[in-house]
Amino acid sequence: MDCMKAVIIGAVLSVAAAERRFPAGFKFGTATASYQYDKGESIWDRFVHSRPEAISDRSTGDVACDSYNLWREDIQLLEDLNVDFYRFSIAWPRVLPTGFPNRVSEDGARYYGDLIDGLLARGIEPVVTLYHWDLPQPLQDLGGWANPLISEWFADYARVVYDLYGDRVKTWVTINEPTVICDIGYDGLVAPGLESEGRGSYLCTKHVLLAHAKAYRLYETEFKPKHQGQVSLTNQLMWFEPETEAEAELTELVKALSIDRYCHPIFSGAGGWPPALERHVAEKSAAEGEPRSRLPPFTGEELHLLRGSYDYLGLNHYTTRTVRRAAAGEAVGTYLFDGFRELGVALGARPEWPATMSHWFMVHPEGFRALLSYVKRQYGDVPVFILENGLSDAGTDLDDQPRVDYYRNYLEQVLLAIEQDGVNVVGYTAWSLLDNFEWMDGYQSRFGLHHVDFSSPLRTRTARRSARYYAALARTKDIHAEYEFHKMAAEL
Template identity: 40%
Template sequence: MAFPAGFGWGAATAAYQVEGGWDADGRGPCVWDTFTHQGGERVFKNQTGDVACGSYTLWEEDLKCIKQLGLTHYRFSLSWSRLLPDGTTGFINQKGIDYYNKVINDLLAHGVTPLVTIYHFDLPQALEDQGGWLSEAIIDIFDRYAQFCFRTFGDRVKQWITINEPNTYALIAYEMGIFAPGVPHPGTGGYQAAHNMIKAHARSWHSYNSLFRREQKGMVSLSLFFGWSEPADPNSVPDREATMRVISFTLDFFAKPIFIDGDYPELVKSRVASMSKKQGYPSSRLPEFTEEEKKMIKGTADFFAVQYYTTRFVKYQENKKGELGFIQDMEIDYFPDPSWKGVGWIYFVPWGIRKLLKYIKDTYNNPVIYITENGFPQRDPPSLDDTQRWEYFRQTFQELLRAIHVDGVNLQLYCAWSLLDNFEWNDGYNTRFGLFHVDFEDPARPRAPYTSAKEYAKVIKNNGLEGSS
């Protein structure tokens, strides 16, 4: 019924999704500014994050929400282009530093630990214009940006996430072109962006380790997204193998290099190589790490940060036509059970989180695990009495308790997504994940607690669920 003593309770946000102030006080444009301003219905009703929750000017209102919940941790991200308008340290925007200093200092003054994400999908447009995550140059540029963050805020910030969901972002932005910058490169872009993100993360971890750790005594990791996968037919060998491919191509693709041995899973390497050969490529579309890079990448995380929302069933689907693409390389079809309740892409499957946590424990040497995002949305207009959504959280917490007490998972922090209703990327304001409702029609952007916020506050206060089993 109770979580371990000292268990961390948080909520998360991301800069572009909540801050607004897109051109205020010297902030440079990021890829989402460009992407949303181009229109073309790539985002629900052509909505933008220009104002969003207005957190850039309404931080004190956010702080009230944090205090109302009784959070021990608050996860937020730094806007790269608010701090460094062209993405480089050639020009540093002091007003951006002042804003984040205030956020960090206010959190600490109220006994809340800041968990800071250095990069959450909002690449400065100036860097995208030079090739973005598809260019090797980004590795050194990101490392310099991360060092700037450690130097500027690391005296107070002790928990860092370098890159949010690189496994999602590389795929959706650079393979499919659904997320900003919106330029698809099927079969190649996702792999190249992911390759550069892994190296950028590893470089910045080493920078922290060698230049800042002794004095600042903090921890650095990256957040990986994974929806649990189950074979559609557990008795079918092709379905079971397809399920292992999903896990290898999405979670293990990043986790194995960083936590185990510096290199991609063999399953991924052999499959992309064979598919590439069939398609007439002279070599694999998956880039290779050098032996030196493998040594650099291995062991570059101080905890395992994971983000879970939902589960899917997987079945084998042959790529008969030899089509180019990440999903096609896996040769899978994946789908929800028809009986599951869902909103958008998220289905109500709390048991998946326990299976995911146990998989991480068993595969990655029982690491300390932080859940850096988890949540369930409502469609707009939402109900303040979100009892069905609270049921998702309640059952999720029951699964977390089982993972800790039955499976022996070393889970130390849980962060709900999100503190506030916010700009949900392509869904705009149509999908509401907040513990607090935000009225986007009112220029004052008032916040009001959902039922789930009040119930979550009780869980935090009790460090557990009442009458759970």
């Protein structure tokens, strides 16, 4: 039997020698988010404590994986993964406890400075996100993202962070996933838990985009000449397929609402809202008796501010959904989960797409290539930085072969997009380094390359099989690196 195993493993290694490598200069990294404990109150702190029923297991992120205290251990995990960069987010209320720059937390400023220095000492580039959903609660009390002044407040916060770390950080992400902040946050499902879909959500969208643009222009004029860094935002972009050919035109409108609403104002030559969406909302608003469109217009100055406010296109992607027109009287869910009420659309999935621990998340690698190609057709040869991609599971098994399969299959589609479609993809980020508090799912779904024991006060980290695969991938830039060998060894 041992002889037979050796023969089989030898054959597998021979197959694995057929390399599928990413181009020179392509970067691999991993990521986490900042929602932690011991800081000024954020909207997520308020949300999970005031509405515990909104979280599936009634947990909170008060401690989560405790990277605040265990960052040195996490840097060692990153070094073991051979990654080029680590994407993490700065908690606005950790640096500015009141949300305003009149009070800068020395502890918060020191923590992130130590983390950045620790990464650079190990040859790992820090990729820093300014905002990953944790708005200071005092700013929410003033209207949050529906208040037009928030774009100035965000620029003030960005200036503090640029001043603190701009000499060491060369890649910045201003805003993470506006669609979650606005479409889901203003449909009552996540913080701040307000119900104003189609009105508050559109105000939020406009102000988030303007906040990004002001932070971008601030860096462009005052910090880029000194530090030569790059800045953009990153959007959560699903891919959408018509359930039948009859829904093809409707699916294009869904793309305008879910993809282009957050990209067209920044990355297109014309700027402004996607024209098809702008027409649709204006016509629907008029039919509803509104005096003006619920989609707020941009001024000429705002159009100019937004257009071209990028150095790359940040993209988070997990899944593909099918599109069909909702039946008469059918209750349609919320953005990104079950449907789009604005368009009377229900979302589904094809039966052959495997499900995951997240009910909105089905596995369809080919959708990733289709999305990347769509972005190129819409916005040209812009550098695309994949800033999140990964698989959720129950987290009980360290031998997480399905997650390895997910990474390999989705990365194969990224390679095809680069090689055959000419998409300028420059980097890839695995979500996530660690199991963490997964928002509405609490700790019931896990994305981590490393298992975290949340029952232990030490929050013990243990590498999964996917961590070993990703370390080999980051080292060789070959998607077959040690993959077939590990898969076969697991089956013997």
